[in-house]
Amino acid sequence: MKPAPFFYERPRDLNAALAMLAANGSAKIIAGGQSLGPMLNLRLVQPELVVDISGLADLKRAEICGDELVLGALVTHADIEDGRTPDVTCGAMRGVAANIAYRAVRNRGTIGGSLSHADPAADWVSALAALGARLTLRSLAGARTLAIEAFVVGALESALQAGEIVEAIHVPARAGSAHWGYAKSCRKTGEFAHAIGAVLVDPAAATARIVIGAIDTPPIVVTDAGELFGGRVAADYKQRFDARVADILLVKAGIGDAVQRHIHVSVLKRAVHEAAA
Amino acid sequence: MRSERKFPSGGSGQGVGARLPRKEDDRLMRGRGQFVADIRVVGLQDVAFVRSPLAHARIRGIDVPERYRGNVFTAADISGVSPIRAISALPGFKISEQPMLASGKVRQVGELVAMCVAPTRAEAEDIAASVTLDLEELPAVYDMLKARDPGSALVHEHWGDNVFLETNYEVDISAALDAPIKVTREISTARQCMSPLEGRGVVASFDGRLDQLTLHSAAQMPHITRSGLAECLGMEEGRIRVISPDVGGGFGHKGILLPEEVCLSWLTMRCGHPVRWIEDRREHLVASSNCREHHYRITVYADRDGTLRGIDCEATVDSGAYSSYPFSACLEAAQVASILPGPYRMPAYRCRTFSVATNKCPILPYRGVARTGVCFALELMLDLVAAETGLEPGEVRLRNLVRPEQMPFDNITRKHFDSGDYPQAMRRALAAVDVAAVRAKQSQGEADGRRIGVGVSIYCEQAAHGTSVYAGWGIPMVPGHEQASARLTPDGGLELRVGVHSHGQGMETTLAQVAHEMLGIDVAKVRIILGDTAMTPYSTGTWGSRSMVMAGGAVAAACRELGERARRIGAKLLQHDPASVVLQNGEVRGVNGSVSLQAIAHTWYRRPQDLPADVDPGGLEVTQGYKPVRDSGTFSYAAHAAVVAVDPDVGEIEILDYVIVEDGGVLVNPMVVDGQIYGGLAQGIGTALYEEMPFDTSGQPLATTLADYLLPGATEVPTARLDHMETPSPYTQFGVKGIGEGGAIAPPAAIANAVNDALRPLGVEMMQSPITPRRVVEAVLAARAAERNAA
Amino acid sequence: MNSIALNVNRRAVEVLAEPRTSLADFVRDKLDLTGTHLGCEHGVCGACTVLLDGVPARSCITYAVACEGADITTIEGLDEDEVTVELRAAFTREHALQCGYCTPGMLVSARDLVLRLPDADERRIRVGLSGNLCRCTGYVGIVRAVQSVIETRRARNIAPQPGGGRTILGPAGSGWAAPGGNEQPLRPVRQEFAAASDGIAPAVIPDFTPATVLEQRFTLPYAPAKVFAMFDDIAGIAACLPGVSLTAPPSRERVEGAIRVRLGPIAAVFEGAARVERDPAKLSGRIVGIGTDRRSRSATQGEIRYRLLPIDDGTATAVELSIGYALTGMLAQVGRPGLVRDLARRLVADFADNLDRHMSGASPGQLAPAELSGWSIVSDILRARVARFFGRRGEPG
Structure with missing residues (x-):
């Protein structure tokens, strides 16, 4: 081989x-x-x-600019896990990073590489979408910025055009009042997720970003998530979580298999409960 | 608990029963082991194979680019080599011929079509990629049940059907038919890949001076490999030397003659330089031997008090495309019929088995062989009997297990149980997991929405069965007396040569412990020589949990004779009557003093002038053979109990507690035995929850990486609690029993029973391994839908 | 070949190796350090784990050339290492190895855990070891050994090192090399495959049973007879299939060509032929084809079935499409069939959309993308119109 x-x-x-x-x-x-x-x-x-490109120092930056964190594409999962990078997500990214594959993989695997691969089962694709991150893509023609949810367009298919690479990831600061929940179901530790639920709920601001990931197609990103919680996001969102709405979202995304949908909805529910815990 | 040691080495901490750290560890922990891929030979070239991408096809052409013609060999280049034929003499067995390289037809994905030689593996793979195959795809036989349908495509056309062998066994099933309880189910276990961390591998070279082919191969049975190679190549056995170096796990995968071994042997003689092939993981998963795929249609008859009245079963095993050498394609299925009743008493029994040919890799006996599937089928059924009768599952077992006072016991298939107390093992396991506490917890429900359940299973492991058992199979290999050679070196060290092999079992340590037990010699001075046909006595090798019983017995026999010779020389040196001296702690002792084995060896080799005139001219080198008093096999056994938590909505299963109560007779090294049990359990958990090689309808294997074929990792395996019992075998040296496979037999049944116990209130029944999250959720949703429809 | 200079076990080495040589093959074959074992060569099993700049890394999926200037420590370099000495004693005491094949990688990962973990928490140790598979021991002895070494070291007041001592960002092993590349830019040996027209197109196109069937239904504002005539234009139909190119002029019954598909970085070109069948009485038809991607030794068979139903009193047509396929060979064996299904799904969506536009009068040149990369633009529009869509296995389409 x-x-x-x-x-x-x-x-x-x-x-x-x-x-x-x-x-x-x-x-x-x-x-x-x-x-x-x-x-x-x-x-x-x-x-x-x-x-x-692993030697390019320009892509190994990690700094807070204004109210967002800018990570160069070459920052590794272990860099984030170990706290070698600044954090604006109150530990949310650290938690995600620590559970990607295995330590030896995290020591070399990069956040930009993982995103570029656009594997729907990968963690950053879903987690960063929930956190509202954006990407800077660069080619000889210049740079453009894209929301993560616009970046992954299919299984292993990203919006990167010929000659373009992921340069940096911009992660907005998580509001102090925002709750974070991230759940994934893997058949064993470190393996591909079969379902991912990522939620960022801010009851104070009555907003939520909800992601259903690892579905063989681009993750479902709900930015206006009121419907999932009976019409509004409020302090009692855990009780108001409506699994039927999540199921319909999955049906609309072409997930015809009821078993798969049930697992995804259940994992999303876990993430909601974690956020509310 | 374990009885006090009754062996003379008692206090030394090195003999039978000692938890001695292993002699082999140091080199392996420093990266100084020597596995087949580590062997360096001058002039070595690498081989990559062109393998069939299709499960079943006619070969219309093989196109090799002009520039690579000298590097690529196909069936057309080969003459005088016979296909691998692993025949069973059981009546009705149909013979398959596995060619070295395919010609005419390919019958499985991964079948060898051409071999490509280059200085490096990467370049050999480049050449292999340049070869174009023109294949006419034929309908694939991908389902062993459909394979028996009339009109099915045929793997071997001239057979007329796809059945290697059908067997029938019956003891008066009509006597069971009026039983008040009758439960019928279909049960199946998935196809698996054995997946030792090291795959197969071959380094072949030819020594012109010795006129000898040397084959380094990661193999469990080097002598059998040599016999098989000699048959295929038409060479005298003496012209072949098979060396199996350090082996990175076997589990059965390294117990067959591979077409790759035949290929590389032929190739080195053709090319004149050494050649190497190292199986990569994709080859292992896609193209190599598989195991475990069983299907049962089974009915259990019982009385209302749980007493078994009989079992009626039709079992099918997917044997793959070819019969593999030496175990044959029928060992597994035919074994099902003889072992299904296990340690249970019953008056009626019928079992029909089919070994079915399909367009998949050949099946091989994997750790536990058919026992894992059999245990899964029977123990799941007994839980259904418990549900029908309202008894605790443990109680149903206790009512039907053979009782200690019935030992030795011949069960309904005439298996001869040598010893043991099966009910006690079950009772201890039930007590250890505290079934009552689990029931109390279940009635309260879990806060997190999960459901907990408890499950048990019990099995017997027939091991080291010998001539009387295997002669009946009529396969190419029948074990006879196991031999060992013992040689005292001039400086008083001991060299032991045995024909079994060690691929993790620690034989370099445990056989040294046996020698220490017999001779009192420090284990540090004992060298065990294994895995080389030129240096060891003939043996069928390491399989069937036989090595400690057989090679341990042989080492004891050889050391006993060696000690006797040394004792007589020692008596002379002490100027004693031989009858008045004893061998103890490495010395020959008389009333006036003692002489060490070292001094005796020095005398034999360096000062023969001091030897008595009537000394045994055989000297201090002895080969002895050994067979247990009765060769129908040792019967070790264990009761397993699992407590699990199941998330019915995500399908995840967590093992909360796992208890094993085992009886392996006398244990030579309890630490090593514990390791075998823990390791077997991990593999059993793999069978229960993770491992599956799926195929599509065209016979394509669908798990080609370890991201798809899931092996349990450290987080998937709990630290089980072990409890030991010790019932010595009446038939073996020291009372030892074989125990290497047992850990892998019972876990799928215990875990499935626990999952079913957890989910039974939901109306869910899992009858198929592995129990994946998807299967759980699918069953839960189906049960909920059924309930809604009923309401 | 590149000249690669790096430090292995504190010794500077400079050796020629191809760029494709993994770090594992580099230390094993070029330096004879065979203690690093290969178990899977795709980054899962952990047997090949070595220290790269002091932290564990997979040497099977790290290329030696990418480690230029880095520090590599293999098991042979840990003979005298203090932590490893303690681990070896614990491993042998706890019977943490049997065959020993996973052991070098296991020790490297265990050493890292001993350095990093604050205490001997069993769960954290198990998670930390989860990237190293052992097939023999059931992990019990390994976990106990690691626990005991952590416990004794913490008891000796040896503090944990968060991050294992690493302080810089980026992939371990990176950043030491001067820019550069192939010093002797030899052209790699590549397979040049003949075009499909060289006679590999199969003469007979067999029937088959699709492993996966995708179904679609859409309506066109034209009478069925007109739509049926359009299905007769085989070149036009082919142009609607993204990635398809014809290699010979099509006849009424047969068409030869190739279809190029791409799944992320995986690209394949299936070359072959298709048979065209039509039933004017039932306004239905079938195109069944077979193709081979020689690079991956994979083959695909596919069929398009269509049936036209008059609606709106015969002024419009409902098109029922059923597209089935079966895949064999390496690409079929990619273990995540969901990804392939997503690809097929998008392919079908594009085909239907293109067909719709083709029949509406757009010229084929405007709509058939050379590759599938453009599919996403149209798929969202189309998804909304999909009447039913499902995959099923083992049934004739």
């Missing part, structure tokens, strides 16, 4: 990396390699050129 041969380049800076991408249509970016590596080894992916 060895990869097909590939060329390897280590660009000196981000622009050089973008130029390499632009010049070679089949080039693949590698950072920590924790998603791409297995696919290369299995020969599911056979790029001509692998562009290793």
Whole structure:
């Protein structure tokens, strides 16, 4: 189980990396390699050129700008887990990071790489959507910013265009009054989630962001979540959580299998309960 | 509890019964073990195989790019090599021929079609990727039950059907038919991959000076591999040497002759340089041997007081495309018929079995062989009898288990139980999990919405069964006397050569303990030599939980004879009458003094002038054979009890408590036995909850990575509580019993029974392993829907 | 080949290796450090775990070239390591190894836990070890061994090190190299496959049973006869299938071509042929095809069945589409069929949408994207119109 041969380049800076991408249509970016590596080894992916951006210091920034946290794409799950990065989410991101795959994977796996892979079962796709994060994507033509929920468009399919990479993740500060709940169901520790529920509920502001993830298609992101709680988000949201509305959302997303829907709704309920706890 | 040690080594802490740390650990913990992939041979080239992407197809053509013609070999390049034929002499058995490389037809995904040689594996894979196969897909036989339908596609056309073997066994089933309780179900266990952490692997080379093929192979049975290779290659056995180095787990996976072994042997002789193939994980999951896929249609008859009246069963085992060497395609299914009644008494019994050929990998006996499936089927049924009668499940067992005063006991299939107290094991397990407390808790309900349940199961593990059992199967391998060679070295060390192998069982330590028991020699001075046909006595190898009974017995026999010879030499050196000296703690002792084994060895080798004239000319090197007094097998057993919590809405199952009460007779090294039980339990949990190789309707295997084929990790396995009983076998050296497989037999049944106990109030019954979250939720939703419809 | 310089077990080494050489193969094959074992080569089992800049990493999915300048410690380099010495004693005492194959990776992960965990909490230790599979021991001895070492070290007032001592951001092992790449840019050996027109298109297209069937229904404001005639235009139909290109002029009964599909980074080109059947009496028809992706040795069979029903007094047509497929080979064996189903679902959605537009008069050139990457734009619009949609297995479409 060895990869097909590939060329390897280590660009000196981000622009050089973008130029390499632009010049070679089949080039693949590698950072920590924790998603791409297995696919290369299995020969599911056979790029001509692998562009290793893991050395680019520009992408290893982690700083608070205004009321948001900006993380470079190369920040690893372990960086977040260990608190080497600042936090604006009152520990929510730390908790998510600590339960991604395994420690040895988290030491190399990056937040930007995970998002770029656009695996619906991956944690950041759902968690950051609930936290209301945005991404900066960069190509030689310039940068653009996209909400996470607009970024993942299908299974393993992101909005990244040819020659474009994820540069940074912008995470808004979590309001002091906001409750966070994150639940996932995996058949065993560290494996792909079969259902993810992520909720950010702010009863004080009467707002909520609700995400149903790991559904083989882009996660369902509900920004106006009143309907899920009987019409309004208030302090008693846990009691008012309406599983039937969540089920209808899943039906609308094309999840035809009632068993799968039941599991997703139940896991979402767990997340709601965790937030309210 | 365990009886006081009654062996002479008693106080030394090194003999039979000692929890001695293992001699093999140090090298393995420093990365100095030598597994097959670690072997370095000058001129070595790597091999990658072109394998069939289809389950069933006719080969119309194989296109090799011009520039790689010298690197690629197909069936057309090979002559004089016979296919692997693993025949059973049971009447009606149909023979399959597994070719070294496919020609004409492929019968499973992953079947070998061409081999590609290059300096590195990566380059060999590049070449393999360049080979184009022109295949005409044929309908695949993917379901063992449908495979018996008239008109099914045929795996082997000339058979006329897809049945390797059908067996029928009956003891007066009509006597059970009037029983007031009759429960019938279908029960099944999933197809699994044994998944040792190290896969198979072969390094083949040819030694011109010795005119000998040397095959390094990750194998449990090197002597059997050699015999099989000699048959396929048409070579004298003496021209083949099989060496099995450190082996990274076996569990049965390394107990067959592989077509890859035949290929590499042929290839090194053809190419003139050493060649290597290391099985990768995808090959292991997709292309290698599988196990465990059973289906039962079973009826249990009982009286209202829970007394078993009889069992009627039709069992089907998916044997895959080929009969594997040496165990054959029928061992597993045919074994079902003989072991299904287990340790239970019953007056009537009928079992019909089918070993069915499908377009899947060959099936292999995996830890526990058919016992895991059999235990699952029977123990789930007994819980249904309990539900019907209103008895506690434990009570139904206690009413029907063989009682200690009935030992030795011949059950309804004439299995000869050597010893044991099965009801006591069950009672201890029930007490340990405190069934009454679980019932009280259940009546209150859980705050988190989960449901808890308790389940039990019990089994017997027939081990080290020998000639009288295997002669009946008529397969290529029948174990006879197990032999060991013992040699005292000139400096007083002991070398032991045995033909079994060790792939985690700690034989380098436990056999040294046996030698210490016999000779009093420090285990640090005992070297165990295993895994090399050139250096060890012939043996069928390590399988069937036989190594400690058989090789342990052989080592004891060889050491006994060696000690006797040393004692006679020692008596002379002490100038005593031989009748008046004893061998004790590594010395020959008489009334006037003692002489060490080291001094005796020194005399034999270095100062023969001091030896008595009538010394045994065999000297200090002895080969002895051993068989238990009765070779129908030792019967170890255990009762397992599990307490689980089930989330009916997400389907997650947590094991809250797990108790094992085991009786393995006398334990040579209880620490090692505990390790075997804990490890077996982990694999049993895999069978119960995680492991499954699914196939689609075209015979495509669908779990090709360890992200899809889930092996239990540290968070999926609890620390079980172990309780030991000790009923020595009346037939074996020291009273030991084989125990290596047992841990993997009972967990699926105990866990499924616990899950069913938890979910029974919801009207849910899980009769299929593994019990996945999806299956649980599916069943819960179906039960809720049924309840709504009824209302 | 690249010249790769890094530090292994405190020794500087510089060795030639291909970019595709994993760090595990690098230490095993180039440096003969065979204590690092390969168990899965896709990052799950943990047998290959080594220390990379002092923290555990998977050496099977980390390429040696990406570790230029980094510090690597394999099990052989931990012979004298204080924590590992304690762990070895505990492992042998607690019988934490049997076959020993997972043990080097297990010790590397265990060492990291001993450094990081504040106390010997069993649950945290088990979670911490969950990335290292052991098939022999049931983990009992391993957990006990790690617990005992943590307990004794904390009792000796040795404080835990959060983060295992790492202070910088980014992937472990990264950031030490000077920019660069292939120093001798040899062209990798690539498989150049002949085009489908070279005669690999199958002469006979067999019937098959779809493993998955997706169904769609939509209406068109044209009379059934007109719609049926459009289905006769096989080139037009083909152009509606995203990623399809024809390799020979189609006849009424047969079409040869290729379909290019992409699932994230996985790309495949299935080359083959299709048979066209039609039943004017019933206003129905079927296109059944077979294709092979030689790179992944995968094959697909697919069929499109359609049936036209007059509605609105025959002025409009309800189109019932049923699209079934079966996949074999490596791509079929990707263990997460949900992802493939999502791909197929999007493919069908695009096809139906394109068909609709084609029949409405748009030219094929305007609508058939070269690849599937554009599907998402239309799929949302279409989803709203899907009357019924489900997958089922093992039944004829």
